Amino acid sequence: MNLLFRLAWIILESFFRRKLHPLSESVLHLRVLPNDLDLNFHMNNGRYLSLMDLGRLDLLIRTDLAQALVRHRWQPLVGALNIRYKMSLMPFQKYRLRTKVVGWDEKWFYIEQRFERGNRTVAVGLVKTLFRGNGLNITPEETLKLIHVNIDPPKIPENITKWLSMEA
Numbered sequence: 001m002n003l004l005f006r007l008a009w010i011i012l013e014s015f016f017r018r019k020l021h022p023l024s025e026s027v028l029h030l031r032v033l034p035n036d037l038d039l040n041f042h043m044n045n046g047r048y049l050s051l052m053d054l055g056r057l058d059l060l061i062r063t064d065l066a067q068a069l070v071r072h073r074w075q076p077l078v079g080a081l082n083i084r085y086k087m088s089l090m091p092f093q094k095y096r097l098r099t100k101v102v103g104w105d106e107k108w109f110y111i112e113q114r115f116e117r118g119n120r121t122v123a124v125g126l127v128k129t130l131f132r133g134n135g136l137n138i139t140p141e142e143t144l145k146l147i148h149v150n151i152d153p154p155k156i157p158e159n160i161t162k163w164l165s166m167e168a
């Protein structure tokens with residue numbers, strides 16, 4: 001239930017926060033709630049993935065891409081995800097989720113999502129995602145045109161190129 005509440009809150013809050021450029025970083029301030037916990041009484045590893053969805057949604061709404069996706073009936077799809085857990089989040093601890101597009105190629109967007117507590121990284125996720133509409137994949141270039149953005153892709157970071165080569 002708390003995930004539905006968080007979803008509603010993120011959607012509502014996103015409309016009142018400042019707009020973001022597609023290469024800007026979304027930051028959500030969150031807290032570990034009781035139903036985020038697993039049997040070890042720290043945040044469940046699957047909950048991180050669900051919260052990462054919320055971080056990407058905040059970024060979509062705040063870049064005005066969400067409205068364009070709804071209008072064109074395009075769907076965001078995750079092609080691959082890699083996450084590394086570095087330390088635990090305990091009950092009621094506050095943390096930040098940072099979400100940022102770090103590059104793209106002719107097919108995929110690459111997003112880094114970082115969970116932080118204080119000045120320490122708790123977990124880092126890398127996401128390979130694209131948009132799909134009418135049974136076709138939509139290129140990042142076409143996607144960015146929807147929000148009138150024409151920029152060259154940043155150089156894909158080395159950690160992502162290594163991940164992609166391992167995935168191949």
